[in-house]
Amino acid sequence: MRILKIYNTMNRRKEELIPLRENNISMYVCGPTVYDLLHIGNARPLVVFDTFRKYLERKGFKVNFVQNFTDIDDKIINRSAELNISAQELAEKYIAEAEHDIRGLNCQAPTVAPRATQVMDEIISMIQSLIDKGFAYEKNGSVFYNTEKFKHYGDLSGKNISDLISGARVDVNEEKQSPLDFVLWKPQKPGEPFWDSPWGGGRPGWHIECSAMTKKYLGDTFDIHAGGEDLIFPHHENEIAQSEAANGQTFARYWMHVGFININHEKMSKSKGNFFTLREIAEKYSYRVIRFFILSAHYRSPVNFDDVSLEAAANGLERISNSVGLLRYALENNSNNQTESEDSMEDNIVESVRTLAARFDEAMDDDLNTANAITAVYEICKFANTNINSKTPAFQIEEVQKILLELLDILGIEIDKPNRENQEIDRLVGKRQIARKNKDWATADSIRKKLSDMGVLLEDRADGIRWYYK
Ligand SMILES: [Zn+2]
Structure with missing residues (x-):
């Protein structure tokens, strides 16, 4: 049997995929932060890892596929304040919008799609365990991870920790011991949502949710961790530091990262005015075209969207x-x-x-x-x-x-529609043939128009009519 190889970012080479448990793959993908509609850049990891999952399932693997929603963070809080609604209301709205797009892209629903606010107990207990083990420290209601304590820090991104420290800027207002330390728990600010914790009311930093979720749903060690290339540093580096220090086990065994999507050969950014939501592109083309466009390139190469x-x-x-x-x-x-x-x-x-x-x-x-x-x-x-x-x-x-x-x-490319629709099309094509035979051109044309609205193209051939979906 042929072997399946994937490029493991951790070891910088293609490796045979050998799962922890035979015929089972446990996989975690960092999902979107839900403060607005998804943009075209969000679509690439969604489509690529959904396709990988579909392929693994076809090869007979049972795939446990976890993909989260970040439903509490600064952007969500700021946006909800602008709109004068609660952070939770905003997150609910954009999770529903994201799910609409995800279904449109024909991505299968994850086995579990946890939200940060649903794993608060797990987050707090992991932070406590990092403090107990000496990898984290509390200061005035904040908890920070002490990166110098974790000897593998920088392994995934290939960054050198002392270079990082000398290059980092220290914000005088921050309470970190070292510029590379990152926040695990933020103290409550007036008017912002908060959760009770041993360090007072507050909310988690971003990185810890993925460590808590993988532990809860996939265990201390699992097969594949995936996401966008922009997450390698610091997000994934920090996840490894948190999980391996807390659990004393290897975290993910394979790391997969998708490349960037550039817009008209430039990096996408709101300030450059080349920022597109998935919704507006789907309206102009279709979700199916977007999916096919994404899969037309190898997932690790940068692609240009135009x-x-x-x-x-x-x-x-x-x-x-x-x-x-x-x-x-x-x-x-x-x-x-x-x-x-x-x-x-x-x-x-x-x-x-x-x-x-x-x-x-x-x-x-x-x-x-x-x-x-x-x-x-x-x-x-x-x-x-x-x-x-x-x-x-x-x-x-x-x-x-x-x-x-x-x-x-x-x-994940659906060409044919369910049978019932095919039969309806056959019926209309037949009706149009009769109209043409009777030289009833008006009826024939109106049926052609109706079929076209259904996304059907007709081809008149010497031996009959052939039709297909556009
Ligand atoms: Zn993550």
Whole structure:
């Protein structure tokens, strides 16, 4: 059996993925902070790690997939004050909005989607254990992590701790002992939400929630920790320091990070005016096009987001959709009842497609190379377009259709809609044919328009009408 390799940021090389427990993968992805609508940069880790999960599940792994929502932090508090609502109300609103986008992107719901405010007990007990073990100290209601105490600090990012200290600026107002120390607990400020703790009322710093959640849902040691490249330092470095010091065990065994999305070759930022919400891009293109665009590049390379790339993704999807439509058409109008036993000569159609499908797996096993996997999908479509028609034995078309749809399923790309809608389209196409035969052009045109609104394109061919989803 072929082995599955992923690039482990910790060791800076591709490594075979060997899970802690056979056939099980435990995986944690740092999710969004919910103070506004998701932006296009949020979409990349969501889509990439959802695709990885789908692929692992297809390979027979049971995946325990935890992805959090940060529902308490400075941005949430500031925004809720601006809007004159509670931080909790704001977070609830944007969690619902984020879930809408996540479903739109066709990402499977995580096994658990914990929120920071739901793991407050676990957060407080982990901070206490860090104080007890001498890795953290309290000062005037704040608790800080003493990074110099943790000898592996900097291992993930490859940063040198003394360089970091000499380069860091010390804010005179801060109560840290060293500039690299980071906050675990912040004291309550007037008018802000707070939780009771042994150090007085307050709220957690950002990093500790992920350490508390992984421990609660995945245990002290788990397989894969994932997130955006921008989280490597300091967020993930701090998570390791917290968890390994508190638990005395290796934290995550593999670290996966997705690269940046640039907007028109520039870093996305609100001040540059090149900040896009996922919602507005989905309205202009579609969630499906966004998903396909993200998967068209290898997850670790930076990608550039612009209209040209989105158009290219839309065109690519249309090519695939066209081939899926061709297979459906060839089956519906099939004139070959030959069965498998009668002649195995033609079986090479299925064999050829299986060979191309193996390339898909090969690419996915090589550090989730979805760009090459999509190339394999295009190859299958090209092969189907030239070698399959309504005279091809039906059982072979069915097999090719099954292979192709399975691969698209792993990518999370839905081409065909549920059967009921297909039947409705068939009915409308039939009605339009009758109208045309009767030279009732007005009816024929209005049906074509209706189908177009449903996202269906028609192709008038000498042997009938072929349709596919745009
Ligand atoms: Zn995190």
